[in-house]
Amino acid sequence: MANRYIFQIALLLCITTALAESYTLDQSQQKSSILVCQDLLNQLNGSATDCLKQRMNSKIPEEIKNPQLLQKEDLVLVTYELFQQIFGIFSRNFSRTSWNETIVEKLLMELYQQKNQLKTTVEEIIKETNDIWGNKHILNLKKYYFSLMRYLKANKYSSCAWIIIKTEIIRNFVYLDKLISYFSN
Amino acid sequence: MLWSQNAFRISPLKLCLLACASFLFGISCALPDASKKPCHFKLTLQNFRSILSWTFKNHSVEPTHYTLQSTIMSKNDPLEMVEGCTNIRRRFCDLTDMWDDIGETYIPQVVAFQGNRTLNSCMDEIRLIYNMSLQPPEFEVEAFTDRVKVILRFPAALPSILEELQYSAPLVHKLGLNRNISGNFTYVIDKLIPNTNYCVSVYFKHRDPDVKPVIRCAFLPPGNQSESLESDKAGGIIGLFMLVAVIVTMVLRRTGYICLKTDYPHVLYFKHLPTCTFLELPPLEAMDAVEVILVPRKKKKDYNSEEESDNDQENIPRSNGGGYTMHGLVGRPLDPASMSSATLEDPTQLVLEEVDESEPEAELEPLVAPLECPDSGVYQERSGAYEGRREPPQYSLPGEDSAPEEPEDRRTFNVDLKSVCVRILDEDPDDVPPVLTLPEEMVDLEEPEDLDLPVAFQGGPAPPSAGLSEVDQWAEGVPSEETDSCESEVDVGDGYLAR
Numbered sequence: 001m002a003n004r005y006i007f008q009i010a011l012l013l014c015i016t017t018a019l020a021e022s023y024t025l026d027q028s029q030q031k032s033s034i035l036v037c038q039d040l041l042n043q044l045n046g047s048a049t050d051c052l053k054q055r056m057n058s059k060i061p062e063e064i065k066n067p068q069l070l071q072k073e074d075l076v077l078v079t080y081e082l083f084q085q086i087f088g089i090f091s092r093n094f095s096r097t098s099w100n101e102t103i104v105e106k107l108l109m110e111l112y113q114q115k116n117q118l119k120t121t122v123e124e125i126i127k128e129t130n131d132i133w134g135n136k137h138i139l140n141l142k143k144y145y146f147s148l149m150r151y152l153k154a155n156k157y158s159s160c161a162w163i164i165i166k167t168e169i170i171r172n173f174v175y176l177d178k179l180i181s182y183f184s185n
Numbered sequence: 186m187l188w189s190q191n192a193f194r195i196s197p198l199k200l201c202l203l204a205c206a207s208f209l210f211g212i213s214c215a216l217p218d219a220s221k222k223p224c225h226f227k228l229t230l231q232n233f234r235s236i237l238s239w240t241f242k243n244h245s246v247e248p249t250h251y252t253l254q255s256t257i258m259s260k261n262d263p264l265e266m267v268e269g270c271t272n273i274r275r276r277f278c279d280l281t282d283m284w285d286d287i288g289e290t291y292i293p294q295v296v297a298f299q300g301n302r303t304l305n306s307c308m309d310e311i312r313l314i315y316n317m318s319l320q321p322p323e324f325e326v327e328a329f330t331d332r333v334k335v336i337l338r339f340p341a342a343l344p345s346i347l348e349e350l351q352y353s354a355p356l357v358h359k360l361g362l363n364r365n366i367s368g369n370f371t372y373v374i375d376k377l378i379p380n381t382n383y384c385v386s387v388y389f390k391h392r393d394p395d396v397k398p399v400i401r402c403a404f405l406p407p408g409n410q411s412e413s414l415e416s417d418k419a420g421g422i423i424g425l426f427m428l429v430a431v432i433v434t435m436v437l438r439r440t441g442y443i444c445l446k447t448d449y450p451h452v453l454y455f456k457h458l459p460t461c462t463f464l465e466l467p468p469l470e471a472m473d474a475v476e477v478i479l480v481p482r483k484k485k486k487d488y489n490s491e492e493e494s495d496n497d498q499e500n501i502p503r504s505n506g507g508g509y510t511m512h513g514l515v516g517r518p519l520d521p522a523s524m525s526s527a528t529l530e531d532p533t534q535l536v537l538e539e540v541d542e543s544e545p546e547a548e549l550e551p552l553v554a555p556l557e558c559p560d561s562g563v564y565q566e567r568s569g570a571y572e573g574r575r576e577p578p579q580y581s582l583p584g585e586d587s588a589p590e591e592p593e594d595r596r597t598f599n600v601d602l603k604s605v606c607v608r609i610l611d612e613d614p615d616d617v618p619p620v621l622t623l624p625e626e627m628v629d630l631e632e633p634e635d636l637d638l639p640v641a642f643q644g645g646p647a648p649p650s651a652g653l654s655e656v657d658q659w660a661e662g663v664p665s666e667e668t669d670s671c672e673s674e675v676d677v678g679d680g681y682l683a684r
Contacts, residue, residue, distance in 0.1 A: 038315075042315065047310060048290055048292065048310045049292055049308045049309065049310055052256070052292065055259075055260065055261040057259070057260050057261055058259035058260065060259075065288075164258070167290050168258075168259070170290075170312070171259065171288040171289065171290070174287060174288030174314055175288055178287075178288075
C-alpha cells in the first residue's frame, strides 16, 4: 500500500517537473501578460483614498507573497488558478462603477487567453495525479478568492467595493510576477 | 380633479430624475479629482532609500511645519504617525523602513501647519511598483588601457525593498542585488579599444522616463604609451638589479670571498710549458756534465797510503758518515762532439761508471767530477761516448731505477752532484763515504785531501771560471790507461782539491 502511494507521488513529481521545464519557456509571455493586466486595471478610474472605510483585511496566502514556500512544480497550478479566479471576479456586475466596459473586456480577454494556454498543462497534471484538490496551495487560493467574492456581494458591488477589489487584484498580479521571476532565476 | 391625477404622474419622473442626478452626483463625489488635490506627492528611490516628498499648490500662506501620516489598503487600520516625520520643516521623509511591500498600496497624508493653525491637508495613494521613481546609485568610472571599471557605491545597510526591486526593476547589466551587498561594487567592462572615449550610465531597467540617467565618461589611454611606460619601468628595474649585482660581485672579489687569488710559484704553472719541456732542465739551472772514465791502474792494496793517493788519480772509495762514497766517480769534461744531443749549456757532464774490481789487470781509473753542482736534482741519462773499456755499470741513484743496459761500452750520465748520494757497500761499515749534497751543505769527508775530485763541493756552485779552466785542463789530459795523469792540483779551498 505504501509502495503504491510512493509510486504515485514519484510519478506526479516527474510529470510536474517535466511540465515545469516546458512551462519555463512561457514565463516571459506570462510576465508580459501580467504587465498588460496591471495597466488595464490602472486605467479603471476610482481612488482608494475615498474608500478607506470600506477596506477589508486581506487574507492572501503566504505562499503567494513568499516564493520560498512554493515548489517549482506548483507554479503552473498556482498561475492557472489565479487567472481563472480573477476572470471569474471581473465577470460579475460592475455596473455601479464608472468603469469603461472596453477596458474590462480587454482585461477579461487577456485573462482568458492565459488561462487557456495553461489549461492543457494543468489537465495533464490532473490526469496523472487525479488529485488536484490535494494541493494545499490551490485550496488556499480558492478560499482567498471566495472571500473576495463574498466581500463584493456583501457590499452590493458598490464602487468602493470594486475599488478595493481592484486594488487587491493589482497586488495579486505583483506577487505573481514576483513568483515567475523567482523561479525563472 | 383631473389636474391632481396628472400631477401625481409627473412627480415620480421628477423624483427619478432627481435621484439619478443625485446618484450621479454622489458617484462623482466618490471619484477623486486629481486636479483638486492641494498637494503632489513624489516617491523616489535615492541611494536605495525610499524618500517621499510633497509639494503644496496654491497656498497663500507658507506652512511652518508638516506632519505625515500613513496607512495601507490591505488592512482596515487607521492612519498612523510616521516616526521622524512629525512637525518637521522639511518637505520630505524617509520611509524606507516603513514602506517595504512592493505590492502594497500606501495611503500617505500630510498636514501643513502654520504655528498651531492647520492650513491644509493632502492624501493620496501610492504603489511602490508604479509610483516609485528609481534613481540609480552613485557610481564612479576608472579608465584603463582596454577596460573600464565601474564602481557602484552601496550604503552599509540595504533596505528590504532591494530584494523586491531585483525582480521588478533590475539594473541594466542585471547586477545581482541582494541585502548582502554593502560598500563598493565593482563591475569591469573589458575588451575595449584603447585611445577611445567611453561613457557609462547606470540605471534601473524599469526607470521613470522623466528621470534622466547620469552619464560619466572616461578616456582610455593609448596602449603603446602604457606599454612603453611599463617596459621602461621593467628595464629600469632590471638595470638597477644588474648594477647592484655587479657592485656586490666586485666587493666580494676585493674582500676575497669569491675568486680567491692563489699565487703559485712560477715553476708550478705547467700549463704554459709544453709537455716535452716538462722533462727538460730549467735554463737557469745549469747542469754540469761529467764524464767518468775509468783509467786502468795497478791494483793498490793499501788505499790509505798517502803516496798512492797523491800519485794516482784513482778515486779512492771513501765513505763518510752517511755511508756514501765517491768511488767510481771519475769525471772529465766530454767532447761536445761525442755527445749525441746536448741540451745543456754547460758541456761538462758527469759520467758515472762502475769500477770493476774483479779484473785487476784492467782497471779503469775514474776521472772526475763535475765542475758545477746545480741546485736541482734532475738526473738525466744520456748515451754518449764512453771512454771506458768496459760496459758502463748499472748505476742507480737511491730511490731511482737502475740505468738501462747500454749497447755501447760507455754511458753518460748527467748528474747533479749536489743532490746525488752514492752509497757503496764497504767492508768497514764504520767508514762513511763522502756525500754529494746540496750546495748549502758541506760534504762530509774523512779525508777530503785524498779525494781526486777536482772540484770542491761547498755551499755553492763552483765559479764558472774555475769550471771552465778545469774543463780545459781535463780536456787536455784524458788518460785512459795512465795511472797518474793529474799532477797539478788546484786548491779550491776548504780541503778540496781541483785537479
